[in-house]
Amino acid sequence: MSASVQTKRDVIIRYEDVHKAFGPKVVLAGFNLEVYRGEAFAIMGPSGTGKSVALRHVIGLLKPDRGVVSVDGRNMATIAREELRELRSRMGYVFQEAALLNWLTAGENVALPLRETTHMPDSEIREKVNAKLALVQVPDVYNKMPNELSGGMRKRVGLARALVTDPEIILYDEPTAGLDPEISSSINHLMRDLAQQLHVTSLIVTHHIGCVRTTADRVGLLDGGKLNFVSSPQEFIGSAEPRLVRFLGDKLD
Amino acid sequence: MSSTLSRFFADVGFQLTLAVQVAARVGSSWRRRSLIADQLFQSGIKVVHVVLLVGLFIGMIVALQTGLELSRFGQQDQIGTIVALSMCREMGPFITATILAATVGSALAAELGTMAVSEELAALEVMSIDRISFLVLPRVLAAAIVCPMLTVLCDAIGIVGGGLIAQSQLNVGMSLYYDSVLESLNDRGLPFELPKDVYTGLFKSFVFGGVLSVISCAAGVQATSGAMGVGNATRKAVRDSIIAIIVTNYFLSWMFFNT
Numbered sequence: 001m002s003a004s005v006q007t008k009r010d011v012i013i014r015y016e017d018v019h020k021a022f023g024p025k026v027v028l029a030g031f032n033l034e035v036y037r038g039e040a041f042a043i044m045g046p047s048g049t050g051k052s053v054a055l056r057h058v059i060g061l062l063k064p065d066r067g068v069v070s071v072d073g074r075n076m077a078t079i080a081r082e083e084l085r086e087l088r089s090r091m092g093y094v095f096q097e098a099a100l101l102n103w104l105t106a107g108e109n110v111a112l113p114l115r116e117t118t119h120m121p122d123s124e125i126r127e128k129v130n131a132k133l134a135l136v137q138v139p140d141v142y143n144k145m146p147n148e149l150s151g152g153m154r155k156r157v158g159l160a161r162a163l164v165t166d167p168e169i170i171l172y173d174e175p176t177a178g179l180d181p182e183i184s185s186s187i188n189h190l191m192r193d194l195a196q197q198l199h200v201t202s203l204i205v206t207h208h209i210g211c212v213r214t215t216a217d218r219v220g221l222l223d224g225g226k227l228n229f230v231s232s233p234q235e236f237i238g239s240a241e242p243r244l245v246r247f248l249g250d251k252l253d
Numbered sequence: 254m255s256s257t258l259s260r261f262f263a264d265v266g267f268q269l270t271l272a273v274q275v276a277a278r279v280g281s282s283w284r285r286r287s288l289i290a291d292q293l294f295q296s297g298i299k300v301v302h303v304v305l306l307v308g309l310f311i312g313m314i315v316a317l318q319t320g321l322e323l324s325r326f327g328q329q330d331q332i333g334t335i336v337a338l339s340m341c342r343e344m345g346p347f348i349t350a351t352i353l354a355a356t357v358g359s360a361l362a363a364e365l366g367t368m369a370v371s372e373e374l375a376a377l378e379v380m381s382i383d384r385i386s387f388l389v390l391p392r393v394l395a396a397a398i399v400c401p402m403l404t405v406l407c408d409a410i411g412i413v414g415g416g417l418i419a420q421s422q423l424n425v426g427m428s429l430y431y432d433s434v435l436e437s438l439n440d441r442g443l444p445f446e447l448p449k450d451v452y453t454g455l456f457k458s459f460v461f462g463g464v465l466s467v468i469s470c471a472a473g474v475q476a477t478s479g480a481m482g483v484g485n486a487t488r489k490a491v492r493d494s495i496i497a498i499i500v501t502n503y504f505l506s507w508m509f510f511n512t
Contacts, residue, residue, distance in 0.1 A: 059379050085381040099376035113380040
C-alpha cells in the first residue's frame with residue numbers, strides 16, 4: 001500500500017513548522033509531517049513528548065502557536081466554524097480511554113454523532129450502529145452500559161463511534177494503552193483490517209512497537225518537539241541510530 | 254493580588270459568557286426535553302427530603318428565637334407574621350438555593366469535571382456536538398425550574414414548623430397562628446394574584462437556581478488535572494455558588510422591597 005500511496009503524493013494531513021507550548025513547557029518545536037491519503041502513519045515517542053498534542057491539532061482541538069496544520073488543504077487554525085464541522089464529520093477520533101459517556105449505553109454512544117448532527121431516522125441509525133458494532137467485533141453490547149464493558153470492549157465501542165460517520169481519516173490516540181498484550185494484538189489487527197477494508201487514512205499515536213508493526217505504513221519518532229527518523233516500520237525498527245536504539249531498547253524485547 | 258483579581262474576573266467572565274450561551278439556546282429546550290426531565294429528577298426529587306427537613310427546622314428556629322423575644326413584650330401573637338415573611342421572602346429561597354448548591358451544584362461540577370478530565374467533553378467537540386445545548390442547558394433549566402418548586406415546599410413546611418413551636422412553646426393557638434400567616438401574605442399582585450412576598454421569593458429562587466447551576470457547570474467544564482482537579486472544581490462550585498446567591502439575594506431584595 002505504501003509504495004502506491006507515496007507515488008501519488010496526495011497529502012491529506014500536513015504539519016508545517018508547528019510550534020506549541022503550554023506556559024514554559026515547549027511541546028512541539030518545528031514539527032513537520034505529511035500524511036498521504038490512504039496511508040497509516042504512526043507517531044511514536046516517549047510519554048509526555050507531545051504525541052497526543054500533535055494529534056489534537058488535526059481535529060482542531062488545539063491551535064498551534066506558530067506554523068500551520070492543514071487537513072485536505074484547509075488550515076485548521078483559521079477554518080470557519082461550519083467548515084470545521086463538515087471537516088470533522090469526515091474524521092473519527094479514538095480516545096485513549098475511549099471517552100464514552102457513562103450515562104448512555106454503548107449503542108447510544110455510537111449513535112450519538114448521528115442523532116446529534118444528522119436527520120437520519122431512528123431505524124436507520126439503529127441499523128448503522130449495529131453494523132459498526134459488528135464491524136469492531138462487539139455485536140452484542142448495544143444495551144450495555146460502559147461500566148459493564150472491559151477495557152478492550154470500550155476501545156472497540158469507541159472505535160465504532162469513530163467509524164459511524166464513515167470517516168476518511170481516523171485519528172488514534174494510544175489505541176492499545178492499558179490493554180494486555182492479547183487484547184492489544186486483537187485491536188491492532190482490527191485497526192489494520194479496517195484500514196484495508198474502508199481505505200481510510202490513519203494517524204496513530206502510540207508507544208507500542210507491536211501497534212506500529214501491525215498497523216503502520218510509515219512511522220516517525222517525536223523527540224525534542226520534532227518528528228525524526230520517518231521511515232517504514234522495518235527500517236525504523238532495524239535502524240542503528242543511537243537515539244532510536246535507546247528509545248526502542250526494551251520495547252523490542 | 255493582581256493574579257487573584259485577574260483570575261476572579263476571568264472566572265466571572267467565563268460564567269457570564271456561559272450564561273449568555275445558555276440563554277441563547279433556550280429555544281432548543283424542547284429538543285432536550287428528556288435530558289431536562291432526567292435532570293429535574295436528579296435535581297429535584299432526590300433532594301426533596303433534605304429541603305423538607307431543613308425547612309421544618311428553620312421555621313421552628315425562627316419561631317423559637319423570635320417568639321421568645323416577642324413574648325417578653327406580650328406580642329407572641331405576631332409570630333405567624335414573622336415566620337411567614339421570613340420564610341417566603343428570605344429563608345425559603347436562600348436555604349433551598351444553598352441546599353441545591355451543596356447537593357446539586359457539587360454533583361454538576363463533579364460530573365462535568367469528570368467528563369472534562371476523561372476527555373468526554375473533547376469527544377463531544379470532536380463529534381461537533383454542541384456541549385452547551387447537550388450538557389449545560391438541561392442542567393441549568395432543570396435547576397432554575399426546580400429551585401422555586403422546592404422553595405414552595407420549604408416555605409410551607411417552615412410555616413408548619415413555626416406553627417408547631419407557636420402552639421407548644423409560645424401558647425399561640427393554631428388558628429390564630431394561621432390567621433396571622435394569611436394576613437401577612439395579603440399583599441397580592443401579579444402573577445396569578447400571588448402574595449408579593451411569595452412571588453418575589455419564587456422569582457429569587459428561579460434566579461438562584463440559574464446562578465448556582467451556571468457557576469457549577471462552569472467550574473466543571475474548566476476542570477483539569479485528574480481527580481484533584483475534579484475536587485477543586487467541586488469545592489469552587491459550592492463556594493462560588495453560595496457567594497453568588499448571597500450577593501444576588503441582596504440586589505434582588507433591594508430591587509423588590511426598597512420602596
